[in-house]
Amino acid sequence: MLERLRSTGRTKKTSPRPPGRPRSESKRRAILTAAYELLVKVGMAELTIDAIAQRSKVAKATIYRWWPSKGLVAMEGFLAATRPRINYPEGGSAIADIKAQFMRTARLYGGTTGKVMAGLIAQGHSDPEIETALVTGFILPRRREVEKTLLRGIESGELRSGLDIDTVIDAIYGPLYLRLMIDRGAFDDKWAARVIDITFRGIVVQRHDGQAVKQKRRGYS
Amino acid sequence: MLERLRSTGRTKKTSPRPPGRPRSESKRRAILTAAYELLVKVGMAELTIDAIAQRSKVAKATIYRWWPSKGLVAMEGFLAATRPRINYPEGGSAIADIKAQFMRTARLYGGTTGKVMAGLIAQGHSDPEIETALVTGFILPRRREVEKTLLRGIESGELRSGLDIDTVIDAIYGPLYLRLMIDRGAFDDKWAARVIDITFRGIVVQRHDGQAVKQKRRGYS
Amino acid sequence: MLERLRSTGRTKKTSPRPPGRPRSESKRRAILTAAYELLVKVGMAELTIDAIAQRSKVAKATIYRWWPSKGLVAMEGFLAATRPRINYPEGGSAIADIKAQFMRTARLYGGTTGKVMAGLIAQGHSDPEIETALVTGFILPRRREVEKTLLRGIESGELRSGLDIDTVIDAIYGPLYLRLMIDRGAFDDKWAARVIDITFRGIVVQRHDGQAVKQKRRGYS
Amino acid sequence: MLERLRSTGRTKKTSPRPPGRPRSESKRRAILTAAYELLVKVGMAELTIDAIAQRSKVAKATIYRWWPSKGLVAMEGFLAATRPRINYPEGGSAIADIKAQFMRTARLYGGTTGKVMAGLIAQGHSDPEIETALVTGFILPRRREVEKTLLRGIESGELRSGLDIDTVIDAIYGPLYLRLMIDRGAFDDKWAARVIDITFRGIVVQRHDGQAVKQKRRGYS
DNA sequence: TAGTAAGCGAGACGGTACGTCATGTCTTGAC
DNA sequence: GTCAAGACATGACGTACCGTCTCGCTTACTA
Numbered sequence: 001m002l003e004r005l006r007s008t009g010r011t012k013k014t015s016p017r018p019p020g021r022p023r024s025e026s027k028r029r030a031i032l033t034a035a036y037e038l039l040v041k042v043g044m045a046e047l048t049i050d051a052i053a054q055r056s057k058v059a060k061a062t063i064y065r066w067w068p069s070k071g072l073v074a075m076e077g078f079l080a081a082t083r084p085r086i087n088y089p090e091g092g093s094a095i096a097d098i099k100a101q102f103m104r105t106a107r108l109y110g111g112t113t114g115k116v117m118a119g120l121i122a123q124g125h126s127d128p129e130i131e132t133a134l135v136t137g138f139i140l141p142r143r144r145e146v147e148k149t150l151l152r153g154i155e156s157g158e159l160r161s162g163l164d165i166d167t168v169i170d171a172i173y174g175p176l177y178l179r180l181m182i183d184r185g186a187f188d189d190k191w192a193a194r195v196i197d198i199t200f201r202g203i204v205v206q207r208h209d210g211q212a213v214k215q216k217r218r219g220y221s
Numbered sequence: 222m223l224e225r226l227r228s229t230g231r232t233k234k235t236s237p238r239p240p241g242r243p244r245s246e247s248k249r250r251a252i253l254t255a256a257y258e259l260l261v262k263v264g265m266a267e268l269t270i271d272a273i274a275q276r277s278k279v280a281k282a283t284i285y286r287w288w289p290s291k292g293l294v295a296m297e298g299f300l301a302a303t304r305p306r307i308n309y310p311e312g313g314s315a316i317a318d319i320k321a322q323f324m325r326t327a328r329l330y331g332g333t334t335g336k337v338m339a340g341l342i343a344q345g346h347s348d349p350e351i352e353t354a355l356v357t358g359f360i361l362p363r364r365r366e367v368e369k370t371l372l373r374g375i376e377s378g379e380l381r382s383g384l385d386i387d388t389v390i391d392a393i394y395g396p397l398y399l400r401l402m403i404d405r406g407a408f409d410d411k412w413a414a415r416v417i418d419i420t421f422r423g424i425v426v427q428r429h430d431g432q433a434v435k436q437k438r439r440g441y442s
Numbered sequence: 443m444l445e446r447l448r449s450t451g452r453t454k455k456t457s458p459r460p461p462g463r464p465r466s467e468s469k470r471r472a473i474l475t476a477a478y479e480l481l482v483k484v485g486m487a488e489l490t491i492d493a494i495a496q497r498s499k500v501a502k503a504t505i506y507r508w509w510p511s512k513g514l515v516a517m518e519g520f521l522a523a524t525r526p527r528i529n530y531p532e533g534g535s536a537i538a539d540i541k542a543q544f545m546r547t548a549r550l551y552g553g554t555t556g557k558v559m560a561g562l563i564a565q566g567h568s569d570p571e572i573e574t575a576l577v578t579g580f581i582l583p584r585r586r587e588v589e590k591t592l593l594r595g596i597e598s599g600e601l602r603s604g605l606d607i608d609t610v611i612d613a614i615y616g617p618l619y620l621r622l623m624i625d626r627g628a629f630d631d632k633w634a635a636r637v638i639d640i641t642f643r644g645i646v647v648q649r650h651d652g653q654a655v656k657q658k659r660r661g662y663s
Numbered sequence: 664m665l666e667r668l669r670s671t672g673r674t675k676k677t678s679p680r681p682p683g684r685p686r687s688e689s690k691r692r693a694i695l696t697a698a699y700e701l702l703v704k705v706g707m708a709e710l711t712i713d714a715i716a717q718r719s720k721v722a723k724a725t726i727y728r729w730w731p732s733k734g735l736v737a738m739e740g741f742l743a744a745t746r747p748r749i750n751y752p753e754g755g756s757a758i759a760d761i762k763a764q765f766m767r768t769a770r771l772y773g774g775t776t777g778k779v780m781a782g783l784i785a786q787g788h789s790d791p792e793i794e795t796a797l798v799t800g801f802i803l804p805r806r807r808e809v810e811k812t813l814l815r816g817i818e819s820g821e822l823r824s825g826l827d828i829d830t831v832i833d834a835i836y837g838p839l840y841l842r843l844m845i846d847r848g849a850f851d852d853k854w855a856a857r858v859i860d861i862t863f864r865g866i867v868v869q870r871h872d873g874q875a876v877k878q879k880r881r882g883y884s
Numbered sequence: 885t886a887g888t889a890a891g892c893g894a895g896a897c898g899g900t901a902c903g904t905c906a907t908g909t910c911t912t913g914a915c
Numbered sequence: 916g917t918c919a920a921g922a923c924a925t926g927a928c929g930t931a932c933c934g935t936c937t938c939g940c941t942t943a944c945t946a
Contacts, residue, residue: 020890021942027892045347048932059893064934095425121402122343126266131404139403159424164415167396171419174395175388181342181402182360183352194385198392202423203380204316241920242911248923269901280924285903465917487789490906501919506908537867563844564785568708573846581845601866606857609838613861616837617830623784623844624802625794636827640834644865645822646758683895684937690897711927722898727929 023066030056031063035077040112044119047074071123071130078116079137094153099196101146102172106192109180118180143169172199244287251277252284256298261333265340268295292344292351299337300358315374320417322367323393327413330401339401364390393420465508472498473505477519482554486561489516513565513572520558521579536595541638543588544614548634551622560622585611614641686729693719694726698740703775707782710737734786734793741779742800757816762859764809765835769855772843781843806832835862 034056038047049070053060067073091097108114117138124131146169153159175195179187255277259268270291274281288294312318329335338359345352367390374380396416400408476498480489491512495502509515550556559580566573588611595601617637621629697719701710712733716723730736754760771777780801787794809832816822838858842850 122346125343174399178395564788567785616841
């Protein structure tokens, strides 16, 4: 979707490139850089196309020629600036890796990236294209990474079988988004450790046979 | 904060009301109602003060006299329209109650209220006052309810001792906010049941002695 | 017209005073004083009822109860402050008196009074009531004075007979209003003297028989 | 000043026009026409930028881009609509020409143009820019015309020598402005004839030696 | 090496909402 | 019945940003 904009549009083996002056790569980068810098500086809500144009020394029309809305410029600027940093190293234990991934993410979201992302999520709520871009460009790739680790954990017997992977990811990372969007005390490592502990072990006291301790009623099914 | 506006402002036992024409209660309600209706109809992002004024047949200046920003009008309209519906019935088992609370909330957030709330949270990101209002007026009161139930569960031995209540709440409700803000498939009862199951029992296979099964490394501490 | 507003409104010989709290004379004066002070300070165009109310420590409604528009308050404030100063002393020669009257008026209009009056005239253009009030309350009384002197001049033979008094007054004082309204160099005594000289003697060279010198055509009739 | 806006701004013989989309001449005219029509219809005091924008089908911002205040739009609209009609034909006798000019002006001011102009003068009192524009764009050019005729009259011996031209113009046209601004009976040809007669011949009875008839005192110097 | 088609800077433009301001009316309780 | 206090409807203000447009200049491949 974003790629479409940069595609050369060649079909089959026709002319290797379209006629006319080619798009200026330097302008493209200048725009994205300016967008990201402004995003960090003033936040998504205060971001304006005019400001991006001014800062990148580019005509407003040039921006509109390539991006349909300010949200998507910002999005792409964010992705361009952030993508390089993504890489989940794999250790041996799945459980340890899951925790490590979570802790790393929590730390990441605690900084500038988190603030910017919260802004993008917020904006995404009123602009489906941003949401889509954010999900496909940022959220999903990371979920795929986590997914791999989770599957490994299940195969190795570390994790309970029969878990729905998507739900597990929601369960692990949900608390992070709660804190990210509703700022109730910045999340720190201690908080993150407590959260992941709960997701790992649950909050219910387990009997030796693996059943939860019950009270009065039949349980919580 | 919001209450200040409606306070009678009397100091000591002097005159029971301030001089001048009293604020019109009917206008106040008309504004809040209009704000909420528009919130439901067009969403926070498309909401305008002009539209609220027009729909409530009130002068724009009257709105600005009482609320500093459109977000706070919307906020108060939302709270006024939503508050009546809040009540968490208590059953016997804490675990069952926690689950019931969660399921109810999930269902609530799946509907109109959820959409509106997502909009408010989004707006709150660019307007701290909205965030504060939302947290103090909506989020915190509900957390208090949940807290009570959780404490009961700990006392009764149903829940693990040594849990940080705030973190537990984050762990339980976080996934809800994740799905609310990043719309990846509407959440239904099945999803909610799976989530709460994870929060209750964790994802890690427990040994009979209550320790997690370990692989290779020392664990996930 | 203005008097109507201040009349006690009693008809016949009924109760010597109307029921209810009598109008506060001090408020009336406070309002007029404040109006005039503000008139001098900020000018007619910047004058606001709110400011008058604030300065005179009176409720806005009180002003509206007694005056129909801000222009008329200002008008009356102006008249109240200015009227005392009007008095045209009479000397012996009508011609000398006319000139003296003109010079005095020119000097008066050159100061604060002139500025304020220009503002009132300007405002009067969009509010007929102000114009009426200004004419009947200020302009006409002075014209009456001048009229008397002019008539004396005609009777004494100093002035040409057959003059239309009103037109003469226009001729004498017109230049003053031109300079007052279209500020092209403040008018000073020298200018005023030159003007009155022209009005007295005309600009056309007179033949000994009193006829104008003619060129080519039949004249200027 | 007004011209600046329409200037091509070219320096030396470089590029004949500045970069960017050129200003739309049709919009400019539409605005000025609308402004003038509204000026005639509702008067200066009731004129609003909103109305001009609506009538000319132009965005409000476009008006503000080119004119700093509603007064100056109106001014320029007035000048644009009026200028074509200005032309003072010259006859033979200076005296006859002066009278003809005066009569024509009186007739002009008695109609729509007069009403509009009175409004502009009134507005000019609270907005120096309007006054300046009016004076330089309308008043002064006409004074120049009259000046020429007056000088001719002096040279030909029809008019007294030693007259200050500016003052003479004030003396001739002053009465017109008096009646224009303080509406005391519309001025008609008869009134105008009487006024110009006074300005020509004066009001004082002239002795055969050219001295005024004196009474009692030494005169009116 | 010249043509040509698209990229691009500059900035005008229509539109919509903003938040403010002054007007004149009203509603209340105190005097 | 007057008055202070102040809420209220109305409607224009001038600003800001959006997204579109119209120019003329620039660029770089292609014939």
